Amino acid sequence: MRRTMVFAKRNLIEVYRDPLSWIFCIAFPIVMLIIMSIVNSAIPKEAGNTLFRIDNLAGGIAIFGQMFVMLFTAIAVAKDRNGAFLTRLYSSPMKSGNFVWGYIFPMLLTAVIQACISLAAAVVISLITDYSLNIAGLLLAVVAVIPSALMFSAIGFLFGTFFNEKAAPGICSIVISLGAMVGGIWFDVEGVGGFMYKLGRCLPFLYATKLARSAISMDFGVREFLIPLGVVVLAAGVLTALASIVFDSRMHADQR
């Protein structure tokens, strides 16, 4: 545990000292929140479009922000694997579990802090736009996004383990675009239906968005909250286990 925390601290410092992390993980989601709120204010009420209303937007943006944490996890792992730094650590008494959780813990923390900042920004916007947000729902959302934070950290870890420093960001960008589309962040996937909705139901992103939005609106229905919660927790568990197995086998393969 000591070695895991030591490695996690190093990774946390590395991420927090990279200005790009601040831009993509914190600034970008907030900017999107502001822009989409402006877009929402321009939509006539008669259109009946509630997707960009701050209560819906806040949950979507919290999940969108976590996708960038996935990107940074992938870059951090791929970069270390590419250089000699991991070689040095492989010759130390660190075990593969120390590496896996040492990468995932700080990213999980980053994702949760990012969700808090996005939700706090949503409160500010709600006050400006005179829309009443449920504060208890927002606090619940901070907890509800933890499984998806783990899920995205694990996906990033997996990509960083599989791909090199050049390929990993590209692959993550594809997942971010796909996840934002089929995850129902920018439009109503259920309303669109067809292949898009079918694909969305097969992937965990839509459930993550739904879970965050349901938590904010304190809607604890089976379809709206419990099923998405189950799917996201299951996906987070499976992907974390898979990431651990893959990293362990890569670590041993490197030593062959």
Place this chain on the structure above:
Amino acid sequence: MGYAIKTENLIKRYKDKTAVDGLNLSVKEGELIALLGVNGAGKTTTVKMLTCLTKPSGGKAEIMGIDISKDPDGVKRLVGVSPQDTSVAENLTVKENLEFMADIYLPGGKADEAVARAIEAFGLAEFENKKAKLLSGGYKRKLSIAMAIIGEPKVLFLDEPTLGLDVLARRQLWHEIEALKKDMTIVLTTHYMEEAQALADRIVIMNEGCVMAVGTLAELENMTGKKGLEDVFVSIAERME
């Protein structure tokens, strides 16, 4: 005094290439040996096997009496490695890099002392709060070696520690390596003749995965009838052809 490193017919094969072919080597505790050879001679592969970074394909090796194949975790607690490429955490300061490595190897109280000692020994005080990525090549190498010794290893492996450094930086690093000799056994890989000549108690000349000659400089000179390591090396290399 016992042996810090002992290998018997150590072999490493990669598909159709034999990188190390039957290495037999004994290194006494407190000795500094230089593995000398051209690129592809098997120096780095030997270091990788002895530090449990790669598994041998055959043969046996022990570090301080511990078998590298049977107890790699035991070996990892006893060795320090400074890899060929500079391996530091770029966004961490010099002090944070040292604290990081110290915390991996040592319990709390001892770690702080070890960091202070390493900063002093390698003259890093002036840069302790500077990010590693902002250091010059020479200071990055110093930091890399300081990180390798911070866990108080019994055996230190320095893989081409002065590669790419200018003459002054190289000389400065030699002094620091020289100072480490009293505390630990050191295995140094290099293809700089003058480096091996200046630092090593014994020199191991390798070629195509095999040991061609082992001995002190005087022994190698006697063996070949040549003066100076460069002429000794050329003589051995010509004999191989």
